[in-house]
Amino acid sequence: MERFVAGSSPLHHLDARIKVIITLVLIVSFVLTPAEAWPAYPLLWAVIGSLAAAGQLGVGRVALRGAVALPFMLAALPLIFTTPGQPLLTVFGSTASEEGLARVIAILLKSWLSVQAALILTMTTPFSDLLWALTSLRVPRTLVIIMGFMYRYLFILSDEAHRLLRARSSRSAVLPGSKAGGGLIWRGLVAGSMIGNLFVRSYERSDRVYTAMLARGYQGQMRISNPPPLTRRSLVWGALPIVAVILIQLMVLWWSR
Amino acid sequence: MSHHRITIQDLTFRYPDGRLALDRVSLHIEPGERVALVGPNGAGKSTLLLHLNGILRSNSGTIQVSELPLNDRTVGQIRAWVGLVFQNPDDQLFCPRVYDDVAFGPLHMGLPDDQVRVRVESALAAVGMSLYSDRVSYHLSLGEKKRIAIATVLSMEPGILVLDEPTAGLDPRARRSLIHLLENLGDQTLLIATHDMRLVRDLCPRIVVLDGGCVVADGPTADILYNEHLMEQHGLETP
Amino acid sequence: MFAPLIAMHIPDGFLTVPVALVGWIVMSVVVGIALRQTRHQLGERQIPLMGILAAFIFAAQMINFPVMGGTSGHLIGGALIGILLGPWAAVLVMTTVVAVQAVLFQDGGLLALGFNTINMGILAPFVGHTVYSRLCKVLKKELAAAAIAAWLTVIIAAAATALELAISGTSPLDVALPAMLGIHALIGVGEALITVSALAFIRQTRPDLLRTAVPIAKGSGWITVGLVIALIIAFASPLADSDPDGLERVAEDKAFLDQAEDAPYEILPDYTVPFISDEALTTIAAGIIGVLVVAGIGYGVARVARQNETISQT
Numbered sequence: 001m002e003r004f005v006a007g008s009s010p011l012h013h014l015d016a017r018i019k020v021i022i023t024l025v026l027i028v029s030f031v032l033t034p035a036e037a038w039p040a041y042p043l044l045w046a047v048i049g050s051l052a053a054a055g056q057l058g059v060g061r062v063a064l065r066g067a068v069a070l071p072f073m074l075a076a077l078p079l080i081f082t083t084p085g086q087p088l089l090t091v092f093g094s095t096a097s098e099e100g101l102a103r104v105i106a107i108l109l110k111s112w113l114s115v116q117a118a119l120i121l122t123m124t125t126p127f128s129d130l131l132w133a134l135t136s137l138r139v140p141r142t143l144v145i146i147m148g149f150m151y152r153y154l155f156i157l158s159d160e161a162h163r164l165l166r167a168r169s170s171r172s173a174v175l176p177g178s179k180a181g182g183g184l185i186w187r188g189l190v191a192g193s194m195i196g197n198l199f200v201r202s203y204e205r206s207d208r209v210y211t212a213m214l215a216r217g218y219q220g221q222m223r224i225s226n227p228p229p230l231t232r233r234s235l236v237w238g239a240l241p242i243v244a245v246i247l248i249q250l251m252v253l254w255w256s257r
Numbered sequence: 258m259s260h261h262r263i264t265i266q267d268l269t270f271r272y273p274d275g276r277l278a279l280d281r282v283s284l285h286i287e288p289g290e291r292v293a294l295v296g297p298n299g300a301g302k303s304t305l306l307l308h309l310n311g312i313l314r315s316n317s318g319t320i321q322v323s324e325l326p327l328n329d330r331t332v333g334q335i336r337a338w339v340g341l342v343f344q345n346p347d348d349q350l351f352c353p354r355v356y357d358d359v360a361f362g363p364l365h366m367g368l369p370d371d372q373v374r375v376r377v378e379s380a381l382a383a384v385g386m387s388l389y390s391d392r393v394s395y396h397l398s399l400g401e402k403k404r405i406a407i408a409t410v411l412s413m414e415p416g417i418l419v420l421d422e423p424t425a426g427l428d429p430r431a432r433r434s435l436i437h438l439l440e441n442l443g444d445q446t447l448l449i450a451t452h453d454m455r456l457v458r459d460l461c462p463r464i465v466v467l468d469g470g471c472v473v474a475d476g477p478t479a480d481i482l483y484n485e486h487l488m489e490q491h492g493l494e495t496p
Numbered sequence: 497m498f499a500p501l502i503a504m505h506i507p508d509g510f511l512t513v514p515v516a517l518v519g520w521i522v523m524s525v526v527v528g529i530a531l532r533q534t535r536h537q538l539g540e541r542q543i544p545l546m547g548i549l550a551a552f553i554f555a556a557q558m559i560n561f562p563v564m565g566g567t568s569g570h571l572i573g574g575a576l577i578g579i580l581l582g583p584w585a586a587v588l589v590m591t592t593v594v595a596v597q598a599v600l601f602q603d604g605g606l607l608a609l610g611f612n613t614i615n616m617g618i619l620a621p622f623v624g625h626t627v628y629s630r631l632c633k634v635l636k637k638e639l640a641a642a643a644i645a646a647w648l649t650v651i652i653a654a655a656a657t658a659l660e661l662a663i664s665g666t667s668p669l670d671v672a673l674p675a676m677l678g679i680h681a682l683i684g685v686g687e688a689l690i691t692v693s694a695l696a697f698i699r700q701t702r703p704d705l706l707r708t709a710v711p712i713a714k715g716s717g718w719i720t721v722g723l724v725i726a727l728i729i730a731f732a733s734p735l736a737d738s739d740p741d742g743l744e745r746v747a748e749d750k751a752f753l754d755q756a757e758d759a760p761y762e763i764l765p766d767y768t769v770p771f772i773s774d775e776a777l778t779t780i781a782a783g784i785i786g787v788l789v790v791a792g793i794g795y796g797v798a799r800v801a802r803q804n805e806t807i808s809q810t
Contacts, residue, residue: 001385001556003600020625023346023606024607024662025804027605028513028607029605029608030508030509030802031511031512031513031516031607032513033510036591056512065602066603072506072507073509075510075661075666075667075672076510076666076667078289078668078671079665079666079668082671083509083542084667084697087331103736107510107666109507109509110508110509111509111510111605112508112709114507114508114509114605114606114607115507115508115602115605117290118598118599118605118606119488119602120604121599122317122599122600122602123544127600130599140527140528140531141721142531142535142543143527143587143588143592145543145547145588146543146546146547146550146570146592147547147550147596148547148590149543149544149546149547149548149550149551150547150548150551150554150592150593150596151547151596151600153547153551154551154553154554154555154596157322157548157551157552157554157555158554158555158558158608160555161555161558161559162558163348164348164351164559165258165558165559165590166307166312166343166348167343167348167349167350167351168351168361168409169311169312169343170310170336170340170343171336171362171365171409171413172311172333172365173333173334173336173337173362173366173413174333174335174336174366175337175366175367176336176638178366178367178368179367180333180365180366180367181365181367181562182364182365183263183519184563185689186364186800187561187562187568188561188686188690188693189687189689189692190351190352190361190561190562190683190693191559191560191570191571191689191690191693191694192567192689192690192691192692192693192694192696192697193351193353193694193696193697194359194559194695195556195571195576195690195693195697195698196353196557196693196694196695196696196698196701196719197351197395197697197701198552198555198556198559198695199549199552199556199576199580199694199697199698200395200553200697200698200701200702200705202548202551202552203545203548203549203702203705204702205548206545206548206549209544209545209548210541210545213544218748220502241682245748247675252402256362352697353696353697353700353701354700393700393701395701396701
């Protein structure tokens with residue numbers, strides 16, 4: 001479940017705030033790239049690939065994992081038929097256009113590149129670093145602290161959910177010849193029971209956590225560890241990918257004249 | 258209830274992080290046998306048990322329940338034959354009322370409501386919890402929950418009952434009554450993973466010792482249990 | 497068309513940058529209000545609770561039940577948590593869930609996080625809580641009220657998603673909306689079943705937990721939902737794709753919005769510069785001023801809500 005990959009690459013050492021900013025700038029530039037600007041896409045992927053390499057993450061591995069948003073593509077498919085332009089082929093009375101296909105492929109590429117950018121961030125940055133980066137970027141502390149608690153208990157509660165699922169699987173038997181499963185509504189209600197069970201356990205766990213925190217002197221104040229100072233070196237290295245994509249966008253502008 | 262034998266052949270299982278949990282485990286259990294599975298913590302006892310009803314699957318080695326190999330197609334059928342009672346009853350009870358939890362198994366199998374009711378009543382009676390049918394299981398004591406957990410499995414009328422540390426955490430009185438319960442269950446095949454050596458002595462004529470994922474001993478309790486050298490070697494104590 | 501329509505987390509690339517930014521602005525305003533609300537009314541004991549409940553929602557989404565074929569139903573959770581905690585606390589919990597899902601698991605994009613949070617983390621808990629409380633008074637049957645509320649949250653979140661995709665020019669509205677609504681009308685039934693059953697379990701084991709919800713003033717739930725929807729429509733639709741075969745044709749056919757007529761300027765996808773044209777710039781500037789005005793209204797609502805609640809508690 002954990003995406004963070006331990007390592008000591010230059011990307012791992014880079015200040016988390018800068019990494020977050022780079023990621024957001026990259027994603028914005030990916031999404032802004034027009035469908036017609038074909039040469040830009042391989043260049044943008046080169047930026048991503050070099051970041052993946054800088055993080056010692058495996059360019060191919062990141063590229064593969066980036067394909068996770070593909071199923072959502074179905075939502076965009078109708079564009080092939082509804083975008084006006086050069087007709088390509090006709091299916092069931094609807095005409096696909098070149099422009100439509102271009103737009104859909106562009107969305108696919110933007111999505112793929114964006115997921116990779118987010119992946120590289122997560123794979124090279126421990127979650128606790130991301131949290132203080134968020135605070136530095138003006139995300140309200142309360143929210144960041146809640147996220148910290150969520151992260152802390154994510155794996156424990158997921159584990160409990162898995163054990164509930166195991167309990168149900170163990171007693172989910174099928175007798176040959178009879179209609180097993182118990183009916184759709186019943187199954188939904190049982191799932192709800194399991195979730196209600198998980199809720200009560202989670203709530204009671206939070207009581208214990210709060211008591212333990214009180215015992216350790218918690219009085220409502222929360223501290224997030226102070227981020228290390230921003231070094232000039234980080235700023236310089238961090239600027240590289242940003243400059244790269246800005247150059248690519250300017251090139252796109254130039255070519256489109 | 259039908260009677261089945263279990264045949265485990267060269268079962269090897271690795272955790273996702275690569276650690277070897279089971280190393281070519283082979284075991285054969287005949288219908289009606291009562292077998293104790295003992296070994297130090299981390300020996301792989303729970304891991305082995307979780308294979309028997311398909312919760313864990315391994316690519317290496319086979320498990321057969323009466324000539325039916327355990328795979329995706331047959332796992333549903335095998336779950337009707339092999340009932341697994343987890344160590345922690347909280348991992349077993351997920352419905353609001355006791356009745357609902359005990360009824361889950363038969364309902365899932367597609368039995369009609371009147372038959373389900375009969376099964377629930379007899380399962381609760383077998384564990385001495387007939388009066389608890391309408392109670393909310395969440396707030397019951399550990400001993401009560403353990404009995405109900407057993408009932409949730411008994412209602413499916415499995416021929417083979419597999420229990421993981423049934424007496425762990427129980428006070429002496431609850432422990433004795435649970436052992437009494439198991440003694441009087443019927444002619445099910447029993448496989449019990451346990452640290453409780455007196456339970457082994459009182460209930461199980463056969464003992465299998467697991468250590469480091471390997472079967473290091475498999476034979477009559479009378480012989481193995483009092484072999485102090487062997488027991489000590491594998492982190493166990495003779496009662 | 498199953499997978500994308502069942503997961504409501506919009507990935508990056510499907511919303512245009514201006515649309516996504518509108519989402520971020522609206523989300524930030526509402527989350528800011530939620531932070532004020534919960535701090536005043538619930539105290540610091542709630543922080544670990546909300547974090548753990550965010551983890552609970554995440555874990556609860558893993559618990560599925562087979563529907564047919566290979567598909568299974570599962571919980572989104574906005575209604576459940578809205579009913580249990582009250583809408584403002586629920587907004588914080590669900591925002592945390594959606595954000596961590598996006599950052600840690602790439603479930604939903606980072607740019608799209610604004611609207612994903614609005615759909616699942618703001619609209620869902622508000623609609624869930626508000627419909628539930630009003631229906632409880634009318635129907636006197638809590639579980640039926642919860643079922644209807646849960647179903648509605650899924651429908652409304654699905655409609656909002658379709659709208660956002662349409663405004664971005666990613667999915668034509670006349671395809672996306674019926675498809676999303678159709679499929680989510682069924683998924684909503686699963687959400688209703690699970691929500692009702694979970695509440696029934698909680699009522700039988702810890703009925704005191706059902707009363708942890710902080711009530712909000714009469715009407716402020718509707719105001720919030722209405723404001724959020726109005727904000728989205730007001731600021732995002734001028735950015736809509738000017739494709740005459742898409743949104744505008746639908747708008748002409750159905751007399752959709754007046755503002756849609758004002759979208760002749762093409763921002764995307766044919767636009768080639770990552771800067772915004774003058775007309776859009778003016779609109780965005782107006783939007784920012786508008787947001788400030790609305791934030792002020794929202795703050796005012798929150799104050800009224802607090803006063804009303806103090807009155808109703810005495």
